[in-house]
Amino acid sequence: MIRTLLWLIGGVLLGGVIHIVAILTLPLLAEETTWTRVAALDAKNRVLVLPPIAQGQPNPLHLDPELSYGLCRLDLSEGPAYLSGSLPDAFWSVALFNTSGIVTYSTTNRDGIGQTVEMGIFNAAQTRLLAQQQIDVEEGLLVVEASSNELFVLLRLSPPHEVMRPRFEEALSQITCGPRPSN
Known part of the structure; x- marks a missing residue:
């Protein structure tokens, strides 16, 4: 027993x-992960406005059909990245995801930022250079340290009415994302 x-x-x-x-x-x-789906999109160092999600259609990134999305893929081994521009006067959010699809940083316009996005994204080595004042940044830049070199940024806008979606998506397309051009 x-x-x-x-x-x-x-x-x-x-x-x-x-x-x-x-x-x-x-x-x-x-074999197919969020990162492989994002990497397949033409969004390296630029904001790609994602097409609206239609009811009943495939939604491989599991996005909310009520929101408008912009996506930008970054590689910080090439240098710091910057996200810059103005968004409409409605709810928006910005989230940084690592290659595992996990949010490593997120903010919204309700955090007191307003409608202007000015964000510098740095890896740990670049943050150390920034602390030693070896990298110049503009005053008011939101500095974010990323935990890895490869990541993607997802911008979400919430148009109050469906008729405003094209204007919101146009604003998303005007956001710059990637390394600063050298002067």
């Missing part, structure tokens, strides 16, 4: 360990 109980407990523990290992490793084996 005790021997059977020990085998049963051992089987349950082994099954639990195998279950946990399988759950934790399966995402690492996936």
Whole structure:
């Protein structure tokens, strides 16, 4: 009886360990991830306005159809990146995602920023240079340190009415994203 109980407990523990290992490793084996979907888009160092999500159509990035989206892919190994421009007077948010699709930084216009986005995105080495004043930045620039070199920025705008969507998407297309052009 005790021997059977020990085998049963051992089987349950082994099954639990195998279950946990399988759950934790399966995402690492996936061939199609958020990053591969973003990397396939033509959004390197520029804001790409994503087409509206139609009801019942595929939505591989799982975006809210009520919002307008701009996406920019960055590689900080090429140097610091900057996000700059003005957005309409409505709710907007900016989020930085790493290659795993995890938000590493996010802000909204409700954080007291207003309608102007002026953000500098730096990796750890560039942040150290910034602290040593070896990189010049404009006053009022929101400095964000990214945890990795490869990331993507997702801008979200909430048009109050559907008829305003084209104007909001035009404003998104005017946002600059990427390294500063050398003078």
